[in-house]
Amino acid sequence: MSTAARRRLMRDFKRLQSDPPAGISGAPLENNILMWQAVIFGPDDSIWEGATFKLSLQFSEEYPNDAPTVKFLSKMFHPNVYADGSICLDILQNQWSPIYDIAAILTSIQSLLCDPNPNSPANSESARLFRENKREYNRKVKEIVEQSWSS
Amino acid sequence: MTDDEMYEDYDVDDDSAEESGNESLDDTEYDDAATQEFDFDENQPQRSLGKLTRQKSFEVLNKDDLFSESHKIIKEVKDVLSIPSEAAVSTLLRHMKWNKEKLIERYMENPEKLCIDAGVPNVMKLNATIVEKSGNVSCLICLEDYPPTQTFALICNHRYCLPCYKNYLEIKVSEGPECIYTPCPAPKCKVIVHQDAFKQIVSPEVFERFNNFILKSYVDDNPQVKWCPAPGCIYSIRCDRKERKEAVNCKCGFQYCFNCNDYEIGDHMPCPCSQVDKWLQKASDESENVTWMLANTKKCPECRSPIEKNGGCMHMTCRKNAGGCGFEFCWLCRGPWTEHGSTTGGYYNCNKYDKSKAKEDDDKAHDAKTELEAYMFYYHRYESHRNAMKIADEQRRNAHLKEQQILSKFDVRSADTKFLMEATEQLLKNRRVLQYSYVYGYYLDKKSQERNLFEYLQEDLEKHTNLLSTQYEQSLDKLEDYQAFIKWKEQVTNYTRITKKFLDNFVDGVAGGLVNTQIN
Numbered sequence: 001m002s003t004a005a006r007r008r009l010m011r012d013f014k015r016l017q018s019d020p021p022a023g024i025s026g027a028p029l030e031n032n033i034l035m036w037q038a039v040i041f042g043p044d045d046s047i048w049e050g051a052t053f054k055l056s057l058q059f060s061e062e063y064p065n066d067a068p069t070v071k072f073l074s075k076m077f078h079p080n081v082y083a084d085g086s087i088c089l090d091i092l093q094n095q096w097s098p099i100y101d102i103a104a105i106l107t108s109i110q111s112l113l114c115d116p117n118p119n120s121p122a123n124s125e126s127a128r129l130f131r132e133n134k135r136e137y138n139r140k141v142k143e144i145v146e147q148s149w150s151s
Numbered sequence: 152m153t154d155d156e157m158y159e160d161y162d163v164d165d166d167s168a169e170e171s172g173n174e175s176l177d178d179t180e181y182d183d184a185a186t187q188e189f190d191f192d193e194n195q196p197q198r199s200l201g202k203l204t205r206q207k208s209f210e211v212l213n214k215d216d217l218f219s220e221s222h223k224i225i226k227e228v229k230d231v232l233s234i235p236s237e238a239a240v241s242t243l244l245r246h247m248k249w250n251k252e253k254l255i256e257r258y259m260e261n262p263e264k265l266c267i268d269a270g271v272p273n274v275m276k277l278n279a280t281i282v283e284k285s286g287n288v289s290c291l292i293c294l295e296d297y298p299p300t301q302t303f304a305l306i307c308n309h310r311y312c313l314p315c316y317k318n319y320l321e322i323k324v325s326e327g328p329e330c331i332y333t334p335c336p337a338p339k340c341k342v343i344v345h346q347d348a349f350k351q352i353v354s355p356e357v358f359e360r361f362n363n364f365i366l367k368s369y370v371d372d373n374p375q376v377k378w379c380p381a382p383g384c385i386y387s388i389r390c391d392r393k394e395r396k397e398a399v400n401c402k403c404g405f406q407y408c409f410n411c412n413d414y415e416i417g418d419h420m421p422c423p424c425s426q427v428d429k430w431l432q433k434a435s436d437e438s439e440n441v442t443w444m445l446a447n448t449k450k451c452p453e454c455r456s457p458i459e460k461n462g463g464c465m466h467m468t469c470r471k472n473a474g475g476c477g478f479e480f481c482w483l484c485r486g487p488w489t490e491h492g493s494t495t496g497g498y499y500n501c502n503k504y505d506k507s508k509a510k511e512d513d514d515k516a517h518d519a520k521t522e523l524e525a526y527m528f529y530y531h532r533y534e535s536h537r538n539a540m541k542i543a544d545e546q547r548r549n550a551h552l553k554e555q556q557i558l559s560k561f562d563v564r565s566a567d568t569k570f571l572m573e574a575t576e577q578l579l580k581n582r583r584v585l586q587y588s589y590v591y592g593y594y595l596d597k598k599s600q601e602r603n604l605f606e607y608l609q610e611d612l613e614k615h616t617n618l619l620s621t622q623y624e625q626s627l628d629k630l631e632d633y634q635a636f637i638k639w640k641e642q643v644t645n646y647t648r649i650t651k652k653f654l655d656n657f658v659d660g661v662a663g664g665l666v667n668t669q670i671n
Contacts, residue, residue: 004318011294015294064292097337097339099336
């Protein structure tokens with residue numbers, strides 16, 4: 001079945017394959033183009049270096065007018081990621097634009113790793129450490145990075 | 152009121168000399184009229200209800216009225232600022248909450264900044280022109296190629312295909328009132344999609360909804376116009392006077408206080424808004440529970456837990472299993488029970504006058520109990536009339552059923568059943584005034600002279616309203632023949648007239664200040 005959303009996702013997929021941005025990859029599930037899995041690598045020269053985080057992206061038939069639901073599948077410790085893996089990011093909520101594609105979403109999440117917004121915390125413990133105790137924050141992040149290799 | 156006056160009166164908030172001049176003139180006229188007719192102190196919080204039908208300082212607006220009013224403002228701003236496009240002015244006005252004067256002022260100060268903030272970066276040119284290119288344009292939403300003629304771009308030149316644009320705009324409209332501030336689909340782009348673009352791109356039905364949302368914003372942003380609060384009513388009402396005391400009548404039949412603008416409250420004549428506010432607050436307030444406790448409980452002398460005595464003798468035990476301390480005491484004097492016994496001069500030897508703390512507590516409890524009883528009395532009557540009003544409203548709506556029964560049973564013309572409607576409408580009015588008269592009565596000084604007159608008028612009104620109600624509810628089966636019907640009809644008609652008279656007396660009496668009423 002070919003709908004506007006599915007056609008657009010096929011094009012997203014082709015673009016992602018022919019011109020992949022650094023440190024991200026993604027593909028739809030074999031039998032369902034509305035359901036994607038993606039991997040984000042932690043940016044080099046940052047505390048997140050070496051991390052390989054798995055994510056799921058669930059699109060609706062309204063895509064690209066509606067944002068997909070994006071969740072971390074790997075365990076996370078980040079001020080803007082909830083315990084269940086969902087992400088508090090403006091472009092996935094009220095700042096969504098139909099111009100964004102999968103590559104744009106994943107690069108935004110990648111840059112969110114090093115650039116958290118502790119003022120709208122989804123994980124209050126992480127936000128608190130980020131503000132008050134960088135050492136402990138960095139240590140916890142390192143743990144999560146190491147855990148990401150095995151899961 | 153002519154159109155011009157109507158327009159001039161728009162926005163009392165504005166502090167320009169011209170506007171405030173208008174407003175004060177209006178005030179003078181109003182007060183003069185009031186003084187001539189009733190000669191009461193201007194500082195009285197009450198105004199006459201009798202004047203209601205004559206004093207038209209409000210008007211009911213339908214959708215067409217709103218449309219032509221908002222359009223008039225758009226046209227005027229367009230002329231003053233020499234902006235060629237109405238769509239651009241419409242966006243600017245919405246950005247400025249429909250405040251014409253403020254818009255003109257801000258535009259004069261710094262047009263570039265205002266226009267950028269409002270999402271209309273160029274009022275002279277709203278859309279981007281298609282640059283002659285060989286070949287197709289790639290739409291960044293669906294990633295497909297389209298001939299330039301099937302694409303659209305606002306002045307920001309973010310160009311997308313028409314099907315994608317249509318989809319985008321229609322989804323925004325389906326999401327609700329915020330659609331009137333829809334920005335260009337491009338990320339972070341602040342240019343607002345104007346009315347003409349909507350018209351050009353979306354279906355006529357969706358465009359209609361979009362226009363309705365514009366009218367909604369016109370009403371919502373305008374302090375002088377409010378939607379009628381009756382469920383499902385499509386009208387709105389403009390009222391020029393901020394502190395209007397009389398009720399307004401919507402075309403849907405609902406009569407209500409413009410300030411309170413609440414369906415549940417409705418028209419609260421003869422009370423001022425502040426009194427109704429206080430009353431409703433009191434009714435829902437936790438503090439009433441405190442009053443009850445004060446009136447009906449005593450405190451354990453040891454641990455101060457409140458105790459209600461619901462039977463038994465005066466030997467009280469502050470029960471540990473109810474959260475108490477186990478202390479045993481006498482309910483009358485609140486002294487320890489160990490001092491009550493055969494060895495201390497008898498079990499109830501405490502009947503001596505005592506100025507102790509206990510006595511003080513008793514006085515407080517007594518006052519609270521009296522106050523609570525008074526409140527319960529007024530509240531009960533308020534509630535009863537409120538319920539009776541709901542019944543009267545139902546009777547009014549079902550009057551046509553009774554009419555049908557009569558028409559089928561007796562050989563009468565439909566004009567002969569008009570009295571049914573009149574009676575139910577009168578009942579409804581009376582019940583509403585009676586309901587709030589008990590709020591007014593509660594706050595009226597308990598010992599004042601005015602109280603006598605008030606209660607006298609209230610009693611008359613109440614008595615005759617109840618009689619009318621009984622008359623109206625008479626079962627049709629009991630009417631044997633045409634003669635009996637005519638007799639019943641005359642009775643009901645008569646009582647309708649009588650209660651109208653008593654209602655007018657009551658309302659005029661209160662409006663006249665019951666001579667020198669003190670309201671606190």
